[in-house]
Amino acid sequence: MKRFRTRAVHAGQRPDPLTGAHATPVYSTSTFAYGSFERGARLFEGEEAGFIYSRIGNPTVRAFEEKMASLEGAEDAVAFSSGMAAVSALAFTLLRPGDEVVYLAPLYGGTEGFFLETLQKFGVIATDAGDVERLEARLSPATRLIYLETPTNPNLCIYDLAEVARVARAHGILSCVDNTFATPYLTRPLEFGIDLVLHSATKYLGGHGDALGGVLAGPKELIDAVRMEGLRHLGGALGAFEAFLLLRGLKTLPLRMEAHCAGALRVAEYLAKHPTVRRVHYPGLPSHPGHAVARRQMQGFGGLVSLELPSREAAGAFLNSLELFTQAVSLGDVESLATHPASTTHQLLEPALRERHGITEGLVRLSIGIEDPDDLIADLEQALERATATTLVDS
Numbered sequence: 556m557k558r559f560r561t562r563a564v565h566a567g568q569r570p571d572p573l574t575g576a577h578a579t580p581v582y583s584t585s586t587f588a589y590g591s592f593e594r595g596a597r598l599f600e601g602e603e604a605g606f607i608y609s610r611i612g613n614p615t616v617r618a619f620e621e622k623m624a625s626l627e628g629a630e631d632a633v634a635f636s637s638g639m640a641a642v643s644a645l646a647f648t649l650l651r652p653g654d655e656v657v658y659l660a661p662l663y664g665g666t667e668g669f670f671l672e673t674l675q676k677f678g679v680i681a682t683d684a685g686d687v688e689r690l691e692a693r694l695s696p697a698t699r700l701i702y703l704e705t706p707t708n709p710n711l712c713i714y715d716l717a718e719v720a721r722v723a724r725a726h727g728i729l730s731c732v733d734n735t736f737a738t739p740y741l742t743r744p745l746e747f748g749i750d751l752v753l754h755s756a757t758k759y760l761g762g763h764g765d766a767l768g769g770v771l772a773g774p775k776e777l778i779d780a781v782r783m784e785g786l787r788h789l790g791g792a793l794g795a796f797e798a799f800l801l802l803r804g805l806k807t808l809p810l811r812m813e814a815h816c817a818g819a820l821r822v823a824e825y826l827a828k829h830p831t832v833r834r835v836h837y838p839g840l841p842s843h844p845g846h847a848v849a850r851r852q853m854q855g856f857g858g859l860v861s862l863e864l865p866s867r868e869a870a871g872a873f874l875n876s877l878e879l880f881t882q883a884v885s886l887g888d889v890e891s892l893a894t895h896p897a898s899t900t901h902q903l904l905e906p907a908l909r910e911r912h913g914i915t916e917g918l919v920r921l922s923i924g925i926e927d928p929d930d931l932i933a934d935l936e937q938a939l940e941r942a943t944a945t946t947l948v949d950s
């Protein structure tokens with residue numbers, strides 16, 4: 556098998572058989588001609604492989620799926636119109652009324668909201684196990700799926716994938732990791748015994764903030780089941796143009812991730828020394844509680860850094876003063892972004908739940924882009940001066 560960087564460029568893509576086009580064309584078509592009555596019947600019987608209708612398969616989308624399966628070391632992958640479309644397709648395919656999802660909080664707020672509100676309407680229970688140490692004790696005969704992110708959104712906890720996989724396998728329960736923050740360049744959960752990997756492709760996989768997408772990778776049998784039920788029936792199909800953008804983004808994933816990781820480490824080290832910053836969350840800092848596990852299971856510590864300022868007002872002053880960072884949700888773009896999780900991405904969660912997950916009013920999440928880290932640090936420096944002034948007025 557070729558190495559990761561080579562697969563990022565080549566996997567899933569070959570010159571177009573019809574025209575020789577070197578870049579994978581955008582197959583912008585809803586349907587595909589069978590050619591004959593007999594072939595149509597064979598396609599629908601599954602006796603012949605081929606494209607039928609773009610909601611369940613499209614050549615540009617298929618190239619993206621094949622590249623992702625290769626990068627995650629999975630048998631197969633299925634793409635979606637967004638990360639949430641992937642989460643919901645997975646859940647509605649695998650779970651039945653009375654089943655339980657046990658998850659390790661915190662999760663992306665939309666995912667936790669979907670588990671606690673939407674799935675509950677369909678009789679599925681979602682339980683936060685708290686941490687890996689308590690995971691085994693929290694499982695019940697109804698537990699069908701263990702779900703987690705690592706690093707977590709937004710405060711970058713690290714969970715031990717080998718331990719989660721051990722528990723899941725010992726109890727015959729499926730495990731799924733949302734690998735959006737790490738990307739397969741930094742962590743490949745299947746190598747640790749996890750069953751399924753999910754991504755919001757909107758983030759680092761695309762990398763340029765111009766496409767929404769999602770993907771699920773794992774054993775062919777499970778991927779086929781999710782394609783034929785969760786994708787076909789819920790309909791959250793990835794568009795061909797978005798697939799084209801994601802394919803282009805993936806070619807530079809290794810290069811971008813190196814730059815994101817190097818910049819984030821510099822920023823985290825700078826913030827850790829700043830007197831107004833109460834705490835920095837970055838798995839690359841030796842002081843981070845998950846540092847040793849991160850060293851074991853990550854090939855770099857990622858591009859997200861969270862910092863705690865003394866108050867919501869200080870966080871607001873800091874964010875309003877940033878010039879290079881854009882105040883916006885999302886992450887993983889080449890441009891640096893900054894957000895206040897308590898009032899944005901995690902605003903729908905009950906305040907008590909936010910507090911329990913460590914999403915404080917002073918917490919700010921930075922997505923470090925690929926700009927020169929010296930320029931980013933200069934921007935943070937001047938914004939922290941404003942935040943410090945707010946703190947002095949408050950006290």
Ligand SMILES: Cc1ncc(COP(=O)(O)O)c(C=O)c1O
Pocket residue numbers: 637638639640663665666704708733735736754755756757767768769885
């Ligand atoms: C870790 C994580 N998973 C899933 C999602 C949902 O993805 P999407 O916005 O593509 O639906 C997000 C979105 O921010 C996320 O950060």
